[in-house]
Amino acid sequence: MLIILNSRVHQLADPGFFLTNMKKLFVLICMILFISICYAQVEDIGITFTFANGEITAGGTNGYYEFDVMANASATGTKIGTGIVYINYSTAGFGENIYGSSKVTVTKGTLTSNPGAPLYLLLPNDNTSSRFAVTFEYTSATGWGNSLPTTPTDLIHLKIEIADPSETSGLSFENSLMTGCQFYDDNATKYAPVIATDTDNTSLPVNQQELEQTKFGILQNTPNPFGSSSSSTQLHIIAPSQGTIKLNVYNIKGQLVNTLYNNVVQKNQDIQLSWNGKDSRGNDLSSGIYLYQLLIENKLFETKKVVIIR
Secondary structure, eight states, X not given: OHHHHHHHHHHHHOHHHHHHHHHHHHHHHHHHHHHHHXXXXXXXXXXXXXXXXXXXXXXXXXXXXXXXXXXXXXXXXXXXXXXXXXXXXXXXXHOSOTTTTTOEEEEEOGGGOOSSSOSEEEEEEEEETTEEEEEEEEOSOTTOSOBOOSSOEEEEEEEEEOSOTTSBOOEEEOHHHHTTOOBBTTSSSBOSXXXXXXEEOOXXXXXXXXXXXXXXXXXXXXXXXXXXXXXXXXXXXXXXXXXXXXXXXXXXXXXXXXXXEEEEEOTTXXXXXXXXXXXXXXXXXXXXEEEEEEEETTEEEEEEXXXXXX
């Protein structure tokens, strides 16, 4: 025992032994600190899904219910990759197996759209008879995906044909199936947590007047012709979208003779105009055929004909 103790004392007294063990301890401490720092810097970034912009539009027998699925991150700095959305819906309102029965269309939103070759593919299917699934598959390299902001942004747009307008939409996400299936654009790192608890239970009833409101553009121009028995004609316009709208009048030679409307409007805004058949200088236009052109953000939306008889 005395020999062993003397040997340990000699080892501790040996400067080489002391330095070697101090180096090992220093390395161990550094490793612990590095791991602690790394873990301290790791912050899970979650993703939240919501419903927005629901509206009833014309078409089919009972109209359509259209809405956006929105997504946003809990922090900045990520790019969205592959993911999947599961949506439960009312079979009383829409019927069963809406994809298999061709009752639903899905289009890309801001987060899954890009100029040039598409980076995202949409793969819809019926998950169950009352649940619809859409996979948005990212197909490019890391770093090329669309940034996922912290404010809700449209991911996909859905349009479902209404089966029974006396029912409600009954929309909800299947959060449990969506958890663990939402990726950054490396298609390896997962968003966590996944929050998909929003619901939409909009009433589906719609009357003919509401359906007519979805017919955009120049709805009527009466009387037409005008100018002899009536000194003016009335125009009714429903704004197709938000933005600057112009209504120009051209003669048969394609020359601009007047601008009847030039203003910023909201989508579905009702615009009532009266035109007295004069040009922009206040002069009476001669008898003939004239063309209305409705422009939205300087892009032609619609052209219609009007006749003046003096």
